[in-house]
Amino acid sequence: MLEEKLKTIPHLPGSYQMRNKNNVVIYVGKAKDLNKRVNSYFKGNVTGKTLKLVEEIVDFTYITTATESEAFLLEINLIKEYNPKYNILLKDDKSYPYIEYINKPYPKLKVSRYVRLKKKDNKTLFGPYPNSYAARRIVNLINRLYPLKKCEGNPKKVCLYYHIGECLGYCQKNIDEVKLKQMEDDILGFLKGNDKILKDKILERINYFSEELNFEAALELKKELQYISIILDKQKVDLNDFINRDIIGFYFNEGLVSVEILFIRGGKIVGGNNDKFYFISDINDEVCSYVLKFYENHEIPKEIIIPEELNQDILENILKTSIYVPLKGKKRKLLEMAKTNARVSLEQEITIIKKDEKRSVLANDELKELLNMPVLDRIDAFDNSNLFGSYAVSGMIVFKNGKPLKNQYRKYKVSVDVNDDYHTMKEVIYRRYYRALMEKSEMPELILVDGGENQIRACLEVLNDLHLSIRVCGLKKDDHHRTNQLIDEDLNLIPIPKSSDIFHYLTRIQDEVHRYTITYHKTLRDKGSISSILDNIDGIGKVRKKALIKKYGSLKKIKEAPIEELKEILPENISMNLLNYLKNYDESIKQKKP
Secondary structure, eight states: HHHHHHHHHHSSOOEEEEEOOOOEEEEEESSSHHHHHHHHHHSSSOOOOHHHHHOOOOEEEEESSSSSSHHHHHHHHHHHHOOOTSOOOOOTTTOEEEEEEEEESSEEEEEOOOOOOOOOOOOEEEEOOHHHHHHHHHHHHHHHHHHOSSSSOOOOOOOHHHHTSSSSOOOGGOOHHHHHHHHHHHHHHHHHHHHHHHHHHHHHHEEEHHHTHHHHHHHHHHHHHHHHHHHHHHHOOOOOSOOOOEEEEEEETTTTTEEEEEETTTEEEEEEEEEEEEESSSSHHHHHHHHHHTTOOOOSEEEEEEOTTHHHHHHHHHOSSSSOOOOSSSHHHHHHHHHHHHHHHHHHHHHHHHHHHHTHHHHHHHHHHTTSSSSSOEEEEEEEEEEGGOOOEEEEEEEEEEOGGGOOOEEEEEEEEEETTHHHHHHHHHHHHHHHHHHHHHHHHSEEESSHHHHHHHHHHHHHHOOOOOOEEEEEEETTOOOOEOOOOOEEEEEOTTTTTHHHHHHHHHHHHHHHHHHHHHHHHHHHHHHHHHSSSSTTOOHHHHHHHHHOHHHHHHHHHHHHTTTSSSSSHHHHHHHHHHHHHHHHHHHHHO
């Protein structure tokens, strides 16, 4: 049947979807010629990851498009929809910080994550800054040197920042427009690449503090000047323009590809991004798909430099920016630098990647065979925590194709008695899978519980009531509290050799769900402690208490917060009362200890 279907595929561009015996889409690809590409999987000499894919395929579907560009876009949308196990999913996609300048209604500078700006936004983004510490340090320094708006909201009176010359008094709306324009020109000029502006400003302040005999402040600014000089000098590239551009290089070996993207902003290399993944289909098409997915969540610069192997027309058409393929000169050298970084990164980590593959994806396959399951793509693992007889909680983590899927992790506050493990499990399993049924979301093939007969029985009862057929196993520990056996639904014990990859895999899952649940439990206890203590401070009501807990999460972090930061939530007098109360509270706790 498959052979006959292969003959009917048209010679047109489009996207194809490979399916397993459960009719689940396990790979989405795109092709300029669907007939040639799909047939290549079954008639060529495939190896490695592609061979594993082909062994699982029992059927395929396809959608034709008018152009190859449309095929790329369709492929990306279908990958989002199906989340296939063999595609590049970029689950751990990095979100780099940017420096955001807001000019209206008042000038303000802060560190933020990238969002696509609208024309009406009174904002300008500078970055990305892969080194988030450097971004925060630059913002803090500029805020010290220039009188930007620093407080939240719109106070009726000028604050301390105004009196020490670090604010123009925006709340009084009596602003010197000349000073405002000069300050804005300086800040934007520096962020666009003119280092001299900020360095001169720092030197000016150092001289001022020295003349005032404030040597401590002068020394502090001197350290900032040295830091800025080192950071900026390292970033310089030999280009005569200040165009924002990215440089893309890639290198592949042994079925793995490494893609390096260098960020050049204002004539400087501000950092880079590297990702490595197995490729299934045409290497150039896969890198193109990766690039398109990358720029869905990252700034698209004015120019992107790519190697000649990638499809310039398609990238330019979809990304709507200038795509340039240099053949010589300074830009070619930058392209070679990106490729070299990609190669070095892959060569350094190829052994680690293969070992990780063996201990995760292959171990997942071994577990599937051990349990005699036809498919095992997704595992949901549960753990309960009721330490100290309070704040009973459960946690669920997800492993898909041998890797943690952290955006699917879930936390549960439990309403039943804290010592009732059986009914705790029933409540959590019901809540999790009743909601999954209502939302028609993805179900696991296997549920792992961190316990024995009681938890397995509780889990099965709920699944039966919901008419769900999902395998359930328990993880049994030895006398040293280490996992050494699986317990199946019939309470059969399945031994696991400690030297096996399955043992390491299951231990990893068990450790992860335990860590996740205990962390949640501790957070709830800490918040409970914070809440009860904050109730003792006059002037801290429900709204302010919620804001403090949300921002700091612990008493320790509140105590370490500078008064200027606390004043963003509380008036100055209440901030001082809070810090004094916490200081006295600590001293009273110390005195009570024997």
